[in-house]
Amino acid sequence: MAAIPERLAGIHHETRTYTGIWSWLASVDHKKIGIMYIVSALFFMAFGGAEALIVRLQLWQPNNHLVSAETFNQLFTMHGVTMIFLVAMPILIGFINAIVPLQIGARDVAFPRMNALSLWLFVFGGLFLYSSFLFGSMPDAGWFNYVPLSGAHYSPGVGIDFYDIGLQITGIGTLMTAINFLVTILNMRAPGMRLLRMPLFTWSALITMLLILFAFPPITVNLILQMFDRLFGANFFNIAGGGNALLWQNLFWIFGHPEVYIVILPAFGIISEIVPVFAKKVLFGYESMAMALSIIAFLSFMVWTHHMFADGLGPVVNSIFAITSMLIAVPTGIKIFNWLATLWGGRIHFKTAMMYALSFIPLFVIGGVSGVMLAMAPADLQYNDSYFVVAHFHYVLFGGTLMGALAGLYYWFPKIWGRVLNETLGKWNFWLVFIGFNVTFFPMHIVGLEGMPRRIATYSAGYGWTIWNQVSTVGAFILLVGMLILLYNLITTFMRKADAPGDPWDGRALEWATSSPAPEYNFAQTPLVRARDAFWVEKYEGDGTVPAAEPAGPIHMPSPSLAPIGIAFTLVLAGYGAVLHSAVIGGFFLLVTFWQIGRSLVAEDHGYHVTPQIGGGSQ
Amino acid sequence: MSTTDAHVVAQQTQPTEIGLPKDNKVLGLWIFLAGESAFFASLIGTYLGLHGATLHGPTAQSIFDLPLTTVATLILLTSSLTVVLGVQAMQRKDVRGMQIWLWVTALLGIFFLEFQGYEFFTFYNKGLTLHSSAFGSAFFTLTGFHGLHVLFGVFWILLLLFQSLKHGINEERTSKVFIASLYWHFVDVVWVVIFTLVYLAGKVG
Numbered sequence: 001m002a003a004i005p006e007r008l009a010g011i012h013h014e015t016r017t018y019t020g021i022w023s024w025l026a027s028v029d030h031k032k033i034g035i036m037y038i039v040s041a042l043f044f045m046a047f048g049g050a051e052a053l054i055v056r057l058q059l060w061q062p063n064n065h066l067v068s069a070e071t072f073n074q075l076f077t078m079h080g081v082t083m084i085f086l087v088a089m090p091i092l093i094g095f096i097n098a099i100v101p102l103q104i105g106a107r108d109v110a111f112p113r114m115n116a117l118s119l120w121l122f123v124f125g126g127l128f129l130y131s132s133f134l135f136g137s138m139p140d141a142g143w144f145n146y147v148p149l150s151g152a153h154y155s156p157g158v159g160i161d162f163y164d165i166g167l168q169i170t171g172i173g174t175l176m177t178a179i180n181f182l183v184t185i186l187n188m189r190a191p192g193m194r195l196l197r198m199p200l201f202t203w204s205a206l207i208t209m210l211l212i213l214f215a216f217p218p219i220t221v222n223l224i225l226q227m228f229d230r231l232f233g234a235n236f237f238n239i240a241g242g243g244n245a246l247l248w249q250n251l252f253w254i255f256g257h258p259e260v261y262i263v264i265l266p267a268f269g270i271i272s273e274i275v276p277v278f279a280k281k282v283l284f285g286y287e288s289m290a291m292a293l294s295i296i297a298f299l300s301f302m303v304w305t306h307h308m309f310a311d312g313l314g315p316v317v318n319s320i321f322a323i324t325s326m327l328i329a330v331p332t333g334i335k336i337f338n339w340l341a342t343l344w345g346g347r348i349h350f351k352t353a354m355m356y357a358l359s360f361i362p363l364f365v366i367g368g369v370s371g372v373m374l375a376m377a378p379a380d381l382q383y384n385d386s387y388f389v390v391a392h393f394h395y396v397l398f399g400g401t402l403m404g405a406l407a408g409l410y411y412w413f414p415k416i417w418g419r420v421l422n423e424t425l426g427k428w429n430f431w432l433v434f435i436g437f438n439v440t441f442f443p444m445h446i447v448g449l450e451g452m453p454r455r456i457a458t459y460s461a462g463y464g465w466t467i468w469n470q471v472s473t474v475g476a477f478i479l480l481v482g483m484l485i486l487l488y489n490l491i492t493t494f495m496r497k498a499d500a501p502g503d504p505w506d507g508r509a510l511e512w513a514t515s516s517p518a519p520e521y522n523f524a525q526t527p528l529v530r531a532r533d534a535f536w537v538e539k540y541e542g543d544g545t546v547p548a549a550e551p552a553g554p555i556h557m558p559s560p561s562l563a564p565i566g567i568a569f570t571l572v573l574a575g576y577g578a579v580l581h582s583a584v585i586g587g588f589f590l591l592v593t594f595w596q597i598g599r600s601l602v603a604e605d606h607g608y609h610v611t612p613q614i615g616g617g618s619q
Numbered sequence: 620m621s622t623t624d625a626h627v628v629a630q631q632t633q634p635t636e637i638g639l640p641k642d643n644k645v646l647g648l649w650i651f652l653a654g655e656s657a658f659f660a661s662l663i664g665t666y667l668g669l670h671g672a673t674l675h676g677p678t679a680q681s682i683f684d685l686p687l688t689t690v691a692t693l694i695l696l697t698s699s700l701t702v703v704l705g706v707q708a709m710q711r712k713d714v715r716g717m718q719i720w721l722w723v724t725a726l727l728g729i730f731f732l733e734f735q736g737y738e739f740f741t742f743y744n745k746g747l748t749l750h751s752s753a754f755g756s757a758f759f760t761l762t763g764f765h766g767l768h769v770l771f772g773v774f775w776i777l778l779l780l781f782q783s784l785k786h787g788i789n790e791e792r793t794s795k796v797f798i799a800s801l802y803w804h805f806v807d808v809v810w811v812v813i814f815t816l817v818y819l820a821g822k823v824g
Contacts, residue, residue, distance in 0.1 A: 110643040175654055183647045186639055213650065217657035225665065225760070234749045234756035235672075236665065242672025242753035251661060594774075601775060602782045604791055 018560050026560035028112035029520055033119050034098025035416060038409075040123050041091035042490075047130065048082035051075045053480060056440075056473040062461035072457035073140035074159070078130075080143030081163065084263065085170055086126040088397065091405045092266040093122075093177055096205045098416050100181065102511035102518055103199045105190025105527040105534075110183035112558040113600065114176050120568030121173030128572050129166030132159055135579070139163035142455065144256060144307075145226075147237035147248045152230045158579050164227045165575040171216050171223070173568075178212035181205055190510070191549040192529035199509040199533075200289055204269025207293045208262050211300065215258035222251035231578060246311065253304035261300040264396065265293060267404025268335060271357045274411050275339050276533075277505050278354035279346030285338040286532065292331035292338075299328050309380045318377040325375035332368055336361060351505070352426030356407035359434050363399025367392055370445065385455075388448030394441045406433070406486070411505070418498030418517045425489040432482030439475030443468040508536035513546045521555040524612035554609040561605070567596045648798040652805045659809050662761045663816060670821065672753035676746050679754070679821030684738070691734035692814050695769070698727035699807045702776075702800045709796055714788050717796070721780045724803065728773040735766050758817070765813060768806045775799050 018026045027033060055075050058066045067075065101109055109115050132138045137157030141150035150160045185206045189198070198206075226248070228234035235241025237248050276283040283289065305313060305321040339361055348354065370392040374380050383389060414420045447468040452459065459465055503512040513535040514523055525548035531537040538546050570593045577586025640646045670679060702724045708716030739759070742748075747755045779796050786792075 110647060179647050179650045179654070182650050183643050187641070187643055187646055213654045214657045217654055218661045220658060221661035221665065224764075225756075228749065228756065228760060232749055234760070235753040236669070236756050236760075238753075241750065241756075242669065242674050243756070244668060244672075244753070247665060247668060251665070254661075598774065598778055601795070602778050 016559065022562075023560070025565050026116075026562045028108075028116050028558050028560055028564075030097045030101050030109050030112070030115060031416070031518060031520070033115055034094045034096075036119055037090045037094030037097055037122070038416075040119075040126070041087050041094060044082050044086035044090075044126055048079050048087055049480070049483065051079040051082070053476055055079065056476040058457065059459075059469045060473050061470075062459055062466055064458050067457075069457035070140065073142075073455075074138040076455055077139045077142055077145075081129065081139060081167070082126075083397070084143060084259070085167060086122075086129070088263040088401050088405075089174065090122055092208075092263060092401070093118075093174070095201075095270065095405070095408050095412065096177075096181060096208075096266060099412055099511055100202050100205050101184065101188075102415070102514065102522055103202045103509045104185060104188065104193050105510050105523060105529060106184060106188040107522050107526075107555065108558065109180050110188060111176075111180050113561055113564055113605075115180050116561070116564035117567055118173040118177040118180065120565045121176075121571070122170045124568045124572040125166050125168075125170035125173065128169060128575055129162055132162035132166075135162070137162075144252055145248075146252075147226070147229075147245050148239070150226065151237055161227070161230060161579045164223045164230070165578055168220065168223045168227075169568075169571060169575060171220055174212055175216045175220075178209040178216070181209045182213065185209075190527050190529050193534070194529075196287065196290065197529055197532045197534065199269075200272035200283065200286070200293075201266070201269035201509075203290045204265045204272070204293055207297045208265045211258045211262050211265070211297050214301065215255045215262065218251045219255035219259075222248060222255070225251075227578070231581065246308075249308050249311065250304070253307045254301070256307065257304045258297075258300045260393075260396070261296055263401045264404075265296065267360070267401045267408075268293065270404045270408040270411070271339060271360050272335075273509065274353050274357040274407055275342050277411075277507055278349045278351055278357070279343050280349070280506075281342055281346040282533065283338070284341035284344075285334070288334055289338055292334045295331040296328060299324060299331070303328065306375055306377075306380070309377045310384045315377075322375050322377040326372055329368060329372055336365060336368075351410070352421070352423055352430050353407050353410035353505075355427070355430045355434075356403050356410065359430070360400060360403040360407065363395055363403060363437070367395030367397075367399055370395065383448065385453055386448040387444045387452045387454055390454050391441050391444035391448055394444070398437055398441065403433075403437075406430075412511075413493070414500035414504045414516045415511055416517060417494060418500050419493050419496055420500050420504055421493050422489050425485055425492075429482055429485040429489060432478055432485060434482075436475050436478030436480075436482050440472050440479055441475070443471045443475075447472075503535070506539075508533040510534050510546065513538075519612065521557060521610055521612060524555075525552050526550045552612070554611045556607050556609055558607045559605050563596060563600055563603070567593055567600075570596065642794055644794050644798050645801070648801050652801070655805060655809075659761075659765075659812070662764060663812065666757040666761045666817060669753040669757040670817075674752040674754075676751040676755065677742070679758075679817075682742055682745055682747055683818050683822050684741070685818060685822055687734065687738065688814065688818050691731050691738075692810065694727050694734070695731045695807055695810050698724045698731070699804050701727060702803050706797060706800050709788065709793060714783065717788070718780060718783060721776050721783075721796070725773050725776045725780065728769050728776070728803075732766060732769055732773070735762065735769075739763075761817065762813065765806070765809055768809070772799070772803050772806050776803065 017023075024032060024036065027036075054067060055072065058064055058072060097109075097115070101107070129139070135158050137159035139145070139159045139162060141155055141160060141163075145160065145163055148154055150163075185198070185202060225234070225236040229236050229238060229243075235243045237243045237245055239245065272283060272289055303321055303325045305317060306325045309318055309321075370388065374383055374389065374392055410421055410426055447465050450464055450468075452463070452465045459469075498517070500516040502515045504516070505512070510527055510529070511518070513527060527534070527546040528549035530542075530547070535546060538544060570589045574586050574589035574593060577584070577589055640649065673679075701720050705717045705720030705724060708720055747758070749756055749759050776799055779792065779799055783792060783796075788796075
């Protein structure tokens with residue numbers, strides 16, 4: 001980025017510097033890491049979207065043979081895995097990286113190098129997963145990869161091994177992100193930034209990281225067990241050897257249900273940031289918003305069996321989990337009504353970010369209502385494994401998570417890239433995505449209730465499914481046009497001069513109190529927080545600048561380092577060793593990885609100091 | 620706000636409303652241990668779900684050698700004591716004492732691993748392997764991952780020990796020794812749970 005060297009002009013480095021592409025590969029700056037997360041997520045979204053379009057084309061007419069059934073299995077599996085693990089989580093973690101330290105008035109995250117390691121584990125893990133294509137066998141047992149279908153007997157190819165090891169690698173990175181941001185948010189807030197003064201996006205990040213911390217270890221274990229089954233002949237899921245197929249389902253959904261909140265809570269946080277800014281009102285019910293996030297997180301660990309209603313676990317288990325699942329509607333409803341109450345009587349500015357945020361509310365409610373329908377265990381036996389389920393989770397994951405992420409992209413683009421996205425293109429982008437989304441996914445409710453099972457490669461004529469499938473396919477291409485306009489908007493805006501003011505939206509939280517994009521040290525002086533909506537209060541009740549909590553002076557920065565990318569790279573090479581059943585390759589690169597980890601355990605980074613220019617980093 | 624006020628505020632850079640460790644590394648390690656607890660809870664839950672599936676192979680009751688495992692347990696628990704003595708010596712600025720106790724801790728860890736290696740070898744010869752039954756899979760995976768954690772801890776402590784021998788000790792290294800000791804205690808606590816739920820309960824049946 002052209003803007004970066006200019007910003008650094010006049011700053012004296014006492015450490016090894018990297019330029020060009022190396023300044024990105026070695027970066028430990030949370031803002032650059034956030035950018036790389038978001039760009040990588042958009043890159044993987046192109047793959048996940050292309051897979052979805054091929055699925056839609058295949059379902060255009062009955063008895064279609066565009067792709068084989070085997071390819072179809074790989075397409076919907078990789079679509080799900082990509083969108084959950086390589087798009088939804090990373091794009092939200094990208095925003096958390098780029099924005100949360102600014103919102104709490106911190107200079108960086110608690111462990112900058114570990115942050116870079118998280119990023120590279122995600123990037124390489126995702127590329128590793130996709131490299132299964134070169135080995136002729138991609139994961140094809142669905143994104144939740146049930147045994148025995150995914151066991152060595154029914155899936156002898158390497159596709160499932162790539163699933164196990166690829167997700168393991170990205171998962172380790174995500175766990176490190178959780179530790180990093182929990183410490184950052186708990187320990188590195190600017191003076192005065194009490195927990196109940198934190199912006200709600202930061203609150204949602206805090207709660208999401210807690211979810212990751214407790215939800216990822218079960219999937220880590222699950223993937224280890226399956227890897228041992230497949231590579232070393234262990235018997236965890238092998239019935240003949242005394243194993244238990246439900247063990248996979250339990251461990252998977254103990255992770256999997258919190259996981260869906262991991263990808264929705266940050267979107268809630270984004271909406272809670274945007275709605276007050278563009279309604280020009282204080283957020284209604286701040287405390288209840290934070291409390292609702294916590295309650296949702298707590299309940300999310302007690303509902304996993306609702307994914308297993310059809311297993312026949314018995315009426316008592318099903319009833320308990322049906323009730324806990326329906327309970328989640330209460331804190332979620334609190335959030336919906338708080339957003340509506342915030343809008344009530346506000347002067348609403350229909351910027352693209354706000355339109356995405358406003359569309360989020362009804363779309364998520366539709367997904368929530370079909371969710372409550374699915375939570376009713378007896379009724380669920382009717383919907384189970386039908387397109388109704390597909391409609392439900394696309395309304396919460398696309399209508400919720402992705403609409404929230406796109407709202408965040410329009411809202412924070414100036415803060416992250418220093419340029420305001422084009423609003424005209426933004427409106428086109430929004431309306432096409434909004435219409436395309438509903439045209440694609442609403443008919444799936446109907447076709448699901450008419451009995452169409454999910455994941456079938458083709459269907460016979462005469463069920464009345466054809467017309468709805470064709471409507472969905474048309475909708476998918478409207479979506480494609482909408483997303484291409486977004487891409488065009490991103491590229492043309494990025495080519496323009498970086499001219500965004502520090503505070504283009506009349507924002508409320510601290511990220512808007514610094515320049516756009518923020519300098520590498522974020523704030524020339526650590527801000528002193530005197531109220532909730534820290535920046536807004538200073539603008540409208542103070543002199544417009546956030547007071548400083550420290551005298552001006554040189555700022556200590558962590559040194560860039562190539563160690564994180566090195567560790568992630570060798571770990572992925574060890575993964576290839578495991579997939580190729582080569583103990584030599586796997587063992588060697590695992591040793592190299594641990595050797596590097598050992599080096600970083602004793603490494604001491606003295607960092608370097610920068611002296612902010614006058615006025616740099618503040619309005 | 621005058622500069623003096625600003626300076627006073629700057630002293631209180633840590634939030635005060637909850638009593639968290641101020642050192643990021645220490646808090647980070649505690650949070651890591653919370654995640655590790657969920658990791659071992661999943662492995663232990665897997666073991667408890669599968670330990671009855673012995674097929675025609677050895678059962679927990681027939682194969683566990685309690686006296687042997689008790690000795691190994693005592694060795695590991697003692698290493699928690701020695702690492703505390705090491706940290707206390709460090710806090711007294713007795714670098715020599717710290718180094719001696721870290722040596723002892725690492726050695727006890729290695730002893731424990733030798734016991735575990737011997738146990739694995741014996742079990743293997745008696746027909747219990749990773750693929751003999753689901754019980755075998757769950758047993759070796761759970762205790763094996765614990766053993767790997769001990770091994771990692773031994774290397775970690777030895778690394779910090781060699782660093783202190785070469786470069787002495789400073790504030791940053793002190794905090795690194797402290798978090799390594801926290802990790803070591805955690806690995807011991809997990810073993811107490813494994814010893815109780817796997818070995819003692821397994822022997823009772």
